[in-house]
Amino acid sequence: DIQMTQSPSSLSASVGDRVTITCRASQSISSYLNWYQQKPGKAPKLLIYAASSLQSGVPSRFSGSGSGTDFTLTISSLQPEDFATYYCQQSYSTAITFGQGTRLEIK
Amino acid sequence: QVQLQESGPGLVKPSETLSLTCTVSGGSISSYYWSWIRQPPGKGLEWIGYIYYSGSTNYNPSLKSRVTISVDTSKNQFSLKLSSVTAADTAVYYCARRRVTMVRGVKDYYYYYMDVWGKGTTVTVSS
Numbered sequence: 272d273i274q275m276t277q278s279p280s281s282l283s284a285s286v287g288d289r290v291t292i293t294c295r296a297s298q299s300i301s302s303y304l305n306w307y308q309q310k311p312g313k314a315p316k317l318l319i320y321a322a323s324s325l326q327s328g329v330p331s332r333f334s335g336s337g338s339g340t341d342f343t344l345t346i347s348s349l350q351p352e353d354f355a356t357y358y359c360q361q362s363y364s365t366a367i368t369f370g371q372g373t374r375l376e377i378k
Numbered sequence: 379q380v381q382l383q384e385s386g387p388g389l390v391k392p393s394e395t396l397s398l399t400c401t402v403s404g405g406s407i408s409s410y411y412w413s414w415i416r417q418p419p420g421k422g423l424e425w426i427g428y429i430y431y432s433g434s435t436n437y438n439p440s441l442k443s444r445v446t447i448s449v450d451t452s453k454n455q456f457s458l459k460l461s462s463v464t465a466a467d468t469a470v471y472y473c474a475r476r477r478v479t480m481v482r483g484v485k486d487y488y489y490y491y492m493d494v495w496g497k498g499t500t501v502t503v504s505s
Contacts, residue, residue: 272439305491307423314472314498315415315423320491321479358423362490365436367413367425 273297273361277370283378288349292373294342294359303363306335306344309372310355318357319344351377380405382473382496390467390503396460400473400496407431407449411476412456413492414447416469424469428476429456463503470498 274297284290294304302322307315317326319335322342332347346353354377359370386398400412414426427437429447437445441460449456460467474492481487 302487303489307492309423314495315492316495317491317493320493321481321487321489324479324489326491326493360423360425360492366439367428369423369425372422 272366273300273364273368275359275361275368275370277357277359277373279373280371281374281376283376284349285378286349286351290346290349290375292344292357292375294337294344294370296340296342296361296363299339300361300363302338303361304335304337304342305360305362306333307358307360308353308355309358315358349375380475380494382475382494384471384473384496384499386499386501388500388502390463390501391505392464392503393462396458396463396467396501396503398458398471398473398499398501400456400458402454402456402475407451407454407456411478411490412447412449413474413476414458415472415474415492416467417472417498418466418469426458426460426471465503468501468503470500472496472498 276295278293304322306319309315318329323335334345356372356374358372381403383401390396408431411428413428427447429435444461446459473496475494477493479489
């Protein structure tokens with residue numbers, strides 16, 4: 272299986288901050304990387320697919336980059352509704368795997 | 379707008395089979411892949427498997443011996459069966475649509491992602 276490792280596991284930030292979350296794959300996955308946001312008690316929501324493509328309806332303050340083994344999710348200016356847990360997920364392998372999640376908390 | 383709704387027993391006894399159904403509304407089940415994902419309490423997401431509307435399947439290797447996913451296109455539903463459950467199978471179970479976007483270039487690239495999710499259903503394994 273391809274292992275996905277996110278860092279940090281948790282992060283405290285303030286409204287208006289620029290935040291970056293990193294996801295590293297255990298082998299090259301080209302651009303087959305998706306990002307999801309999950310709020311407590313809710314289903315995950317797709318933010319970014321194919322490493323950098325913004326899902327329809329997702330605010331433009333979210334962006335994704337990377338290729339190969341290293342990827343980032345950036346939130347350019349944190350809004351109150353962005354405090355949540357974020358997961359990366361690889362779709363390179365037929366055995367889909369997720370990162371362990373990054374919990375973004377209010378400072 | 380496509381919506382997904384999970385249904386099934388919230389309590390299953392150890393060693394028995396967990397059975398869940400996902401009903402697709404607002405669109406057809408045809409031409410898409412459909413997935414099951416679970417999340418144990420306080421933990422991360424684990425992919426269980428997916429099925430194409432035609433019936434072809436792919437399962438998580440760690441669960442493959444216990445999982446069966448099936449589809450009923452006439453009812454616009456797909457289902458999950460997980461056998462020989464233990465307390466470790468206690469989780470919120472989500473169904474999701476697996477969509478593909480093709481990017482044409484020197485060669486064609488197919489990017490898969492889960493774009494529509496159900497709200498999830500909690501399944502507890504306990505006697």
